[in-house]
Amino acid sequence: MSPFPIQEMTLPVALSGSDVIGQAKTGTGKTLGFGLPLLERVTVPADVEAGRAAPEKLTDAPQALIVVPTRELCQQVTNDLLTAGKVRNVRVLAIYGGRAYEPQVEALKKGVDVIVGTPGRLLDLAGQRKLDLSHIRVLVLDEADEMLDLGFLPDVERIITMLPPKRQTMLFSATMPGAVISLARRYMSQPTHINATSPDDEGTTVKNTVQHVYRAHNMDKPEMLSRILQADGRGLAMVFCRTKRTAADIADQLEKRGFASGAVHGDLGQGAREQALRAFRNGKVDVLVCTDVAARGIDVEGVTHVINYQSPEDEKTYLHRIGRTGRAGAKGIAITLVDWDDIPRWQLINKALDLKFPDPVETYSTSPHLYEELDIPAGTTGVLPRADRTRAGLRAEQVEDLSLIHI
Structure with missing residues (x-):
């Protein structure tokens, strides 16, 4: 396998x-x-045993810190690092809000090598003296522009001031707004700039994704969605809604129509969100209905279809949504259903991204062109046939109890 450009x-x-x-x-x-x-910069007992490091280099305090904007990304990065650090038994801990403090504090007491965390909870634990940041050798700020959008940059700066001045710092960002550049100038030492975005399009994720846009009637959308989800070759699918209420409603409707679906939106507790995400990653559900905020940082392999059930707010949100498919060299399909009322909003997005859909074609769940363009088998109805209901579903995934008493 060859490495990706970045x-x-x-x-x-x-x-x-x-x-x-x-x-x-x-x-x-x-x-x-x-x-x-x-992981190379972290010293673990295996290094001392192999004679690669002196015993005094060992510590139970974290030696590397990765700051991420969202809980979902926190979990994903933690899992990637646990896999990559398995051979040397590197201890990686995820620290984020929405769940009890005690297990995180207990893990810190036992000793941790790498921390992956969201700004709020990191500051919390450092402020309570439960998190010792004085041994950090490497700092990574991941998705820095996302942290700026979510208002986290002041928190990130406070965290940086708690770290040893002598350290390696790496900052990653899809775009480089002024505030991110000035953060880099203040806290980095002669950094090397690496740009792995391709100049000819909006980045590799979009290049691998076929985009379809249809003008759809709100009353017909659930039926359309159900038929689209039965397209040939569909793997995992993510359905995006603008409101929490719509997301909850659509997940519900899909379940009644026989689909193994889960939802991730702001009205759900952290336990329910994690349950749906785990079920999606494990393939127990193959349709995840999300709102934009909840879907930040979700990166799941095998997502073949992204369906914008409601038109996104702006072009940035559109790119973020469709970037969930066509990842890491795979092919993807992005479908956007635009309400009559949303046409002006969609036209702004279309113009900003220089797409070729200024006037999406009027489409219904029975339109022959929908079947043809999306490879939907003839005769497909809005209910999944019983023979195709092979996934275990959301209820097969345990809900973790996050309700330990908070400090």
């Missing part, structure tokens, strides 16, 4: 210990680009 460009620079500013879209393999060098 890995190929980042690894030699990061391994040399230099500071790095990496510009790359999500889904281009950057986690291992910074993860492998970061």
Whole structure:
């Protein structure tokens, strides 16, 4: 297997210990680009036993810190690093809000090598003196533009001031707004700039994705969606809604029509969100209905279809949504259903991204062109045939109890 461009460009620079500013879209393999060098910098007992490091280099305090904007990304990066660090038994801990403090505090007491965390909970635990940041040798700021959008940059700066000044810092961002550049200037030392975004399009994720846009009637959308989900060759699918209420309603309707579906939106508790995500990753459900905020940082292999059930707010949201498919070299299909009322909003997105759908064609669940363009078998109805209901479903995935008493 050959490395992705961001890995190929980042690894030699990061391994040399230099500071790095990496510009790359999500889904281009950057986690291992910074993860492998970061794991190399951490000293674990296996290194002492092999004579690669002196015993005094060992510590139970974290030696590397990765700051991420969302809980979902936190879990994903943690899992990637646990896999990559398995051979040397590197201890990686995810620290994020929405779940009890105690298990995180207990894990810190036992000893941790790498922390992956969201800004709020990191500050919380550092402020309570439960998290010791004085041994950090490597800092990674992942998806820095996302942190800016979510208002986390002041928190990130406070975290940086708690770290040893002598360290390696790596910052990754899909775009480089002024605030992110000035953060890099203030806290990085002669960083090497690496740009792995392709100049000819909106990044590798979009290049691999076939886009379809249809003008659809709100009353007909559930029926359309059900038929689209029965297209030939569909793997996992993500359905995006603008509101929490619509997301909950559509997940419900799909279940009644026989689909193994789950939902991820802001009205759900963290336990229910994680249950749906795990079920999706494990293939127990194959349709995940989400709102935009909840879907930030979700990166699941095998997503073949992204369906915008409601038109996104703006072009940035559109790119973020369709970037969930066509990842890491795979092919993807993105389908957008635009309400009559949403046509002006869609036209702005279409113009901003220079797409070819200024006037989406009027389409219904029975339109022959829908079947033809999306490979939907003839005779498909809005209910999944019983013979095709082979997945275990959401209820087969345990809900983790996150309700331990909070400190």
